[in-house]
Amino acid sequence: MRAFEYFTATDSKHAVALLAEHAPARIIAGGTDLLADLKSSPSHAPKTVVDISRATDMRKIEVNARGLCIGALVTHSEIMASKLIKEMFPALVDAAHTIGAVQTRNLGTLGGNLVTAVPSVDSGPTLVALDAQVTIAGPAGKRSLPLAEFFVGPRRTALKQDELLVEIVIPTANLDKPAHFLKMGLRKGQALALVNVASSLWVDAKKNTCRDVRIVLGAVAPTVIRAKTAEKFLEGRVATPENCAEAGRLAVEDARPISDMRASAEYRKDLVAVLAKRTLEAACVQARAMKQKGARK
Numbered sequence: 001m002r003a004f005e006y007f008t009a010t011d012s013k014h015a016v017a018l019l020a021e022h023a024p025a026r027i028i029a030g031g032t033d034l035l036a037d038l039k040s041s042p043s044h045a046p047k048t049v050v051d052i053s054r055a056t057d058m059r060k061i062e063v064n065a066r067g068l069c070i071g072a073l074v075t076h077s078e079i080m081a082s083k084l085i086k087e088m089f090p091a092l093v094d095a096a097h098t099i100g101a102v103q104t105r106n107l108g109t110l111g112g113n114l115v116t117a118v119p120s121v122d123s124g125p126t127l128v129a130l131d132a133q134v135t136i137a138g139p140a141g142k143r144s145l146p147l148a149e150f151f152v153g154p155r156r157t158a159l160k161q162d163e164l165l166v167e168i169v170i171p172t173a174n175l176d177k178p179a180h181f182l183k184m185g186l187r188k189g190q191a192l193a194l195v196n197v198a199s200s201l202w203v204d205a206k207k208n209t210c211r212d213v214r215i216v217l218g219a220v221a222p223t224v225i226r227a228k229t230a231e232k233f234l235e236g237r238v239a240t241p242e243n244c245a246e247a248g249r250l251a252v253e254d255a256r257p258i259s260d261m262r263a264s265a266e267y268r269k270d271l272v273a274v275l276a277k278r279t280l281e282a283a284c285v286q287a288r289a290m291k292q293k294g295a296r297k
């Protein structure tokens with residue numbers, strides 16, 4: 001690895017100032033991805049690295065007027081341990097649990113995971129299914145955009161060179177929205193997704209119909225994508241296993257998988273149909289359980 005200058009930020013404002021002062025600099029959070037990158041391609045080594053891991057204002061998990069806010073520095077292990085997230089969005093805990101092994105989850109952050117923007121990014125599908133927004137800080141102040149628009153290509157995001165991902169917000173309207181995540185890899189642990197899928201929906205308590213359906217696919221396109229044909233089919237339809245299965249079949253139409261050494265495109269398409277169906281059925285089961293508990297929605 002080549003030598004570089006190293007600065008530590010005390011909070012997000014300080015990080016933005018350091019990024020501006022030492023441009024072009026690379027950010028390090030947990031370092032699980034960045035360090036491997038610097039070791040494998042020393043020619044891309046930055047002159048300066050800004051360490052944000054001690055920026056405590058980016059470590060919060062809280063519900064406020066905007067919704068559920070998760071700081072970019074929250075680790076996958078912290079997501080798994082959070083009572084709040086477990087109760088509101090077990091799908092986020094399930095997604096975190098599939099990432100790497102304990103060591104990777106203890107160091108790796110949610111923000112770092114999203115910024116890597118690989119097509120198989122495991123925290124992406126559930127958050128997109130919940131219409132999450134990202135807050136970005138830069139020299140001009142803060143801006144917010146849907147996570148779905150944050151991913152612009154493989155390993156490319158909407159972040160500018162001098163910007164920082166500060167937090168991820170699941171909007172108030174989606175708090176407690178039933179959602180489910182599933183991932184298929186070549187092994188149970190330490191495996192990248194061949195396909196990962198998250199679905200979310202509300203089920204009308206009286207008519208048993210689905211609304212605000214989101215079906216989000218990973219590892220079958222250059223970025224995480226919504227299966228809009230399938231979403232449209234299920235919107236307003238009765239929440240039955242048959243309709244979930246048909247939505248799964250339609251989700252395949254939105255997928256653009258490639259064949260590689262890990263799986264063929266055809267196999268990935270089969271996985272999309274099966275995982276989409278199962279995530280939808282599981283979200284419907286959650287919705288019914290909420291109804292039984294006398295929940296509002």
Ligand SMILES: Cc1cc2nc3c(=O)[nH]c(=O)nc-3n(C[C@H](O)[C@H](O)[C@H](O)COP(=O)(O)OP(=O)(O)OC[C@H]3O[C@@H](n4cnc5c(N)ncnc54)[C@H](O)[C@@H]3O)c2cc1C
Nearest residue numbers: 027029030031032033034100108109111112113115122165
């Ligand atoms: C053995 C191993 C297994 C893995 N398994 C999985 C897996 O199963 N699924 C999966 O999705 N990923 C996996 N990963 C990838 C990686 O661990 C995760 O993506 C992790 O969450 C990255 O977070 P980090 O904090 O370590 O990021 P870092 O390595 O610190 O940074 C990653 C990138 O994001 C940038 N960055 C980090 N934080 C910010 C921020 N707040 N604002 C702007 N830019 C930022 C950095 O500059 C860098 O470009 C694995 C990695 C390893 C080493």
